[in-house]
Amino acid sequence: MIDLRSDTVTKPDEAMREAAATAPVGDDVYEEDPTVNELEAEAADLVGMEDALFVPTGTMGNQVAVRTHTDRGQEVLSGRESHVVKWELGGMAQLSSLQVRTFDGGERGVPTPEQVREGYVAEDLHRPGTGLLTLENTHNSKGGVAITAEEIAAAASAAHDLDVPVHLDGARVFNAAVSLGVPASDLTDPVDSVMFCLSKGLGAPVGSILAGSAEFIERARRNRKLFGGGMRQAGIIAGPGLQALGNVERLAEDHENARTLAAGLDALDGLSAAEPDTNIVLVDTTESGLTAEAFLDRCGDEDVLGSAFGEYVVRFCTHWDVDEAAVERAVERVASVL
Numbered sequence: 125m126i127d128l129r130s131d132t133v134t135k136p137d138e139a140m141r142e143a144a145a146t147a148p149v150g151d152d153v154y155e156e157d158p159t160v161n162e163l164e165a166e167a168a169d170l171v172g173m174e175d176a177l178f179v180p181t182g183t184m185g186n187q188v189a190v191r192t193h194t195d196r197g198q199e200v201l202s203g204r205e206s207h208v209v210k211w212e213l214g215g216m217a218q219l220s221s222l223q224v225r226t227f228d229g230g231e232r233g234v235p236t237p238e239q240v241r242e243g244y245v246a247e248d249l250h251r252p253g254t255g256l257l258t259l260e261n262t263h264n265s266k267g268g269v270a271i272t273a274e275e276i277a278a279a280a281s282a283a284h285d286l287d288v289p290v291h292l293d294g295a296r297v298f299n300a301a302v303s304l305g306v307p308a309s310d311l312t313d314p315v316d317s318v319m320f321c322l323s324k325g326l327g328a329p330v331g332s333i334l335a336g337s338a339e340f341i342e343r344a345r346r347n348r349k350l351f352g353g354g355m356r357q358a359g360i361i362a363g364p365g366l367q368a369l370g371n372v373e374r375l376a377e378d379h380e381n382a383r384t385l386a387a388g389l390d391a392l393d394g395l396s397a398a399e400p401d402t403n404i405v406l407v408d409t410t411e412s413g414l415t416a417e418a419f420l421d422r423c424g425d426e427d428v429l430g431s432a433f434g435e436y437v438v439r440f441c442t443h444w445d446v447d448e449a450a451v452e453r454a455v456e457r458v459a460s461v462l
């Protein structure tokens with residue numbers, strides 16, 4: 125089986141299992157789990173923030189961030205295709221009583237400063253006011269594009285000029301950093317908070333990080349508890365998370381494999397795939413006459429798995445359980461199903 129559905133399917137390696145088995149633990153709700161404390165400190169450092177909070181999932185990290193930045197009834201300005209809008213069950217409305225205003229982030233999923241100013245709503249007798257801007261890097265729905273520090277800074281500074289804080293959904297921010305050849309902190313410097321996943325390309329079995337100022341994280345800690353994310357001897361899962369922080373540079377292999385995959389698929393009659401920035405390959409199946417679902421059914425018969433991302437768009441995602449040889453095999457098998 126060549127499972128290219130997502131980089132979340134990776135299984136923990138021996139070092140991670142060992143880290144889980146031997147982690148010193150305590151009650152993290154009392155902030156007494158040394159492994160969690162170490163993970164939070166290292167994670168905060170990596171993204172250049174004062175403090176960080178370990179959360180079970182990226183979705184919880186985003187939703188806790190949104191709740192912490194805003195007041196009930198405000199608007200949040202987010203990309204139409206962003207994960208917080210598309211894939212989190214309307215959590216901003218359900219959990220935090222917020223209204224979402226979307227911008228069309230174009231090919232790269234990032235707003236221009238003008239779009240930020242256009243989307244901004246000033247609070248008055250009739251209007252709720254904008255409480256937050258969210259950005260995403262890499263942008264999942266746009267094919268894992270790596271958004272540059274300049275693009276982020278331009279959007280964030282437009283928001284800050286309006287006194288609106290900025291949260292970055294950086295589920296794969298290290299993929300962006302490695303692809304751009306910059307430290308992740310360059311990409312997070314312009315924003316007020318960032319969430320990133322340990323459980324994707326970095327390979328941890330569970331967990332994400334929310335980072336920001338010490339004052340922000342103190343308030344976020346209460347909201348994590350409110351959302352049911354106050355964990356006890358969480359060092360058992362934070363241990364593998366610490367190992368995962370050491371896997372940042374390895375992401376370059378996933379990117380190389382994604383480029384090989386995209387080039388191989390693009391060369392096949394009926395498919396087109398642009399060269400990816402990172403580990404996500406979007407394949408357009410229109411020319412083959414097959415819908416994404418029909419195409420994926422056939423791929424599944426050949427033990428190649430992907431995800432439908434649109435009627436004629438398939439997403440393949442590379443990760444550390446898929447090496448170069450597997451990627452080449454995947455291309456051959458896809459060729460055979462066409």
Ligand SMILES: *Cc1c(COP(=O)(O)O)cnc(C)c1O
Nearest residue numbers: 181182183184207264293295321
């Ligand atoms: C995966 C993902 C998340 C959510 O992470 P989970 O751990 O699956 O809840 C948030 N944002 C983006 C862009 C993602 O790709």
